[in-house]
Amino acid sequence: MRCPVCHHDASPPRCGHCRRPLLEHAGNPVLQLSDVSHHYGSGEAAVQALGGITLSVDRGEVVLVVGPSGGGKTTALLVMGLLLTPDAGTVRIGGRDVGTLAERDRANLRLMRLGFLFQDYNLLTALTSVENVAVPLRYAGVRKSAALTRATELLDSLGLAHRAGHRPAQLSGGEKQRVATARALAMGPEMILADEPTANLDSATGRKVSEQLAAAARANDAAVVIVTHDSRLDDIADRVVHLEDGRILEAAR
Amino acid sequence: MIAVKNLLAEKTRLASAVFGVTLGVLLVLIMAGIFVGTTRQVTTYIDNSRNAVWVMQPGVSQMFKAVSWLPADTEGELRALPEVDSADPILGLPSDFVYNGTHTAYFVLGYDTATGVGGPWSLAEGRNVDQPGEVVLDRILAAKNKIGVGDTVQLVDEDFTVVGLSNQTAAATNYYTFISLPDAVRLLRAGDRVSYFLVQPRPGHSPEQLAAAITSEIPGADALTSQTFAENSRDIIVKMIGRPLKTMIAIAALVGIALVGLTMWALTAEQIKDFGVLRALGVRSDQLWRTVLTQGAVIAILGYLVGSALAYAAQTLVGDRLGDVSIAITPLMLVVVGLGTAVMAALGSLLPARRVGRIDPAIAFHR
Numbered sequence: 239m240r241c242p243v244c245h246h247d248a249s250p251p252r253c254g255h256c257r258r259p260l261l262e263h264a265g266n267p268v269l270q271l272s273d274v275s276h277h278y279g280s281g282e283a284a285v286q287a288l289g290g291i292t293l294s295v296d297r298g299e300v301v302l303v304v305g306p307s308g309g310g311k312t313t314a315l316l317v318m319g320l321l322l323t324p325d326a327g328t329v330r331i332g333g334r335d336v337g338t339l340a341e342r343d344r345a346n347l348r349l350m351r352l353g354f355l356f357q358d359y360n361l362l363t364a365l366t367s368v369e370n371v372a373v374p375l376r377y378a379g380v381r382k383s384a385a386l387t388r389a390t391e392l393l394d395s396l397g398l399a400h401r402a403g404h405r406p407a408q409l410s411g412g413e414k415q416r417v418a419t420a421r422a423l424a425m426g427p428e429m430i431l432a433d434e435p436t437a438n439l440d441s442a443t444g445r446k447v448s449e450q451l452a453a454a455a456r457a458n459d460a461a462v463v464i465v466t467h468d469s470r471l472d473d474i475a476d477r478v479v480h481l482e483d484g485r486i487l488e489a490a491r
Numbered sequence: 492m493i494a495v496k497n498l499l500a501e502k503t504r505l506a507s508a509v510f511g512v513t514l515g516v517l518l519v520l521i522m523a524g525i526f527v528g529t530t531r532q533v534t535t536y537i538d539n540s541r542n543a544v545w546v547m548q549p550g551v552s553q554m555f556k557a558v559s560w561l562p563a564d565t566e567g568e569l570r571a572l573p574e575v576d577s578a579d580p581i582l583g584l585p586s587d588f589v590y591n592g593t594h595t596a597y598f599v600l601g602y603d604t605a606t607g608v609g610g611p612w613s614l615a616e617g618r619n620v621d622q623p624g625e626v627v628l629d630r631i632l633a634a635k636n637k638i639g640v641g642d643t644v645q646l647v648d649e650d651f652t653v654v655g656l657s658n659q660t661a662a663a664t665n666y667y668t669f670i671s672l673p674d675a676v677r678l679l680r681a682g683d684r685v686s687y688f689l690v691q692p693r694p695g696h697s698p699e700q701l702a703a704a705i706t707s708e709i710p711g712a713d714a715l716t717s718q719t720f721a722e723n724s725r726d727i728i729v730k731m732i733g734r735p736l737k738t739m740i741a742i743a744a745l746v747g748i749a750l751v752g753l754t755m756w757a758l759t760a761e762q763i764k765d766f767g768v769l770r771a772l773g774v775r776s777d778q779l780w781r782t783v784l785t786q787g788a789v790i791a792i793l794g795y796l797v798g799s800a801l802a803y804a805a806q807t808l809v810g811d812r813l814g815d816v817s818i819a820i821t822p823l824m825l826v827v828v829g830l831g832t833a834v835m836a837a838l839g840s841l842l843p844a845r846r847v848g849r850i851d852p853a854i855a856f857h858r
Binding site: 312315316319321322341342345346347348349350352354356360362363364365369373374377405421433 | 493496497499500501764765768769770771772773774775776777778851852853855856
């Protein structure tokens with residue numbers, strides 16, 4: 239198999255060149271949610287956040303999850319990102335049922351197979367752009383030189399090579415989100431989960447960032463799930479999933 | 492990488508964190524340094540007796556909490572021993588120095604001004620005693636009472652003229668004052684008695700052999716090497732001031748742990764969102780533990796280095812200036828405090844690391 243970071247031929251458990259840990263190649267679909275339910279609180283005060291949703295996402299696919307506030311979008315994203323264990327249902331990442339995994343293994347799956355984008359960018363303020371992008375790689379044990387090379391390449395591909403040495407405070411909102419996109423792509427994930435990535439950006443910048451995210455993900459054969467209120471993103475998506483009151487109302491291509 | 496970069500990014504935060512550890516290290520080193528310095532200093536008079544064997548009344552094993560009386564004619568018996576090269580009497584008693592209404596505990600010492608044995612070994616000012624009615628005062632005692640060479644002071648119930656000021660003759664709550672032996676005999680109502688004899692062995696005899704010979708050959712007298720006599724005297728002072736000082740050192744260590752703990756807690760609190768983001772990205776709890784502990788280690792090392800440097804600076808600055816209080820920082824003390832700082836940092840980082848290890852990664856999605 240090819241190492242998703244340095245692109246050298248490699249075999250598990252680690253790439254011999256850059257030291258990235260390698261997992262067995264996962265087939266399609268990347269994500270499978272089967273009849274997933276979740277409640278917050280208990281007894282009469284319990285609030286249903288997800289009411290038995292079923293969803294499947296393939297590699298290279300861009301899926302938009304839309305719907306009103308309180309409809310369960312963020313809960314769904316947390317479940318997909320292995321950050322919340324649902325009350326019922328099955329979650330599979332790369333065909334593997336993650337319901338019984340220990341927290342350590344869930345963290346490992348997040349690092350190896352998933353990438354994240356946040357509304358507030360969540361870049362580490364003490365680090366430069368290139369260092370921020372290299373963070374997941376370094377924690378995965380990738381050699382420093384290989385990590386920085388990979389981070390530089392990703393920033394270059396997103397048109398941010400000239401901002402590699404700048405810290406978040408010196409970047410615009412769009413630049414921050416593109417650095418965050420590079421970070422999400424750094425490990426060569428199979429799926430990127432984005433939570434309102436354009437909410438803090440003006441429409442032109444939001445659109446540009448989203449297009450770049452979709453293009454970069456497709457180029458890396460990664461799926462993208464974007465939770466958003468921004469209907470202008472519909473045309474970059476392969477599919478739009480409408481989530482309301484914890485249920486999927488419609489799924490349209 | 493993140494541990495160090497996060498620290499360096501906020502210089503003020505880093506400085507205040509290092510300051511917290513520095514304060515803890517400084518507290519412990521200074522307290523321990525005063526303890527060691529003071530206990531070393533209390534025996535400078537014995538240490539400067541040129542390795543003499545001390546002869547004293549049986550039952551007396553230290554200088555500070557016992558009074559030794561020996562017949563003055565013991566000197567002849569001592570000189571008759573084949574192992575003895577010289578034997579010089581000294582007569583000393585603690586007393587109360589009164590000057591301008593101020594009372595200070597001090598030690599009056601009479602010595603043979605012809606040989607100088609038992610007299611001051613270093614003068615800051617003036618000269619040694621060579622006439623009746625003259626005194627050499629400890630310079631710290633003189634300074635505290637604003638006394639100078641040429642002034643008249645009262646010792647017990649007689650007036651003396653200050654002719655010199657001595658160095659290294661002050662220790663915690665004790666100051667030495669030197670007068671001639673005949674003056675001391677009269678002043679202290681000693682009659683034909685002295686306190687100690689300082690005896691030097693003939694070549695070929697060790698102080699230990701000489702001490703053993705005196706103890707077995709001279710009835711009514713014991714002998715100890717100056718090293719043993721100093722150790723015994725130091726022990727009695729350690730017993731007197733050791734407990735409160737050790738308690739203060741322990742309190743300083745606890746304050747140090749608390750400072751490191753609070754510092755690390757505050758530092759972690761400021762970075763909690765970053766740690767949540769890292770957890771969401773897939774960084775494991777144990778990796779974040781390492782990050783927090785690394786930050787603790789960096790802060791502890793910097794704080795230790797700065798604290799040690801400041802403690803050394805304080806030691807140099809204080810030097811002999813205060814006279815009765817000195818700071819002695821030993822290599823062993825630095826090693827122990829270094830290890831203690833590591834423990835302080837580990838303990839202080841434990842709760843923050845535990846907190847970070849338990850962060851809900853979903854915090855990264857909170858707006």
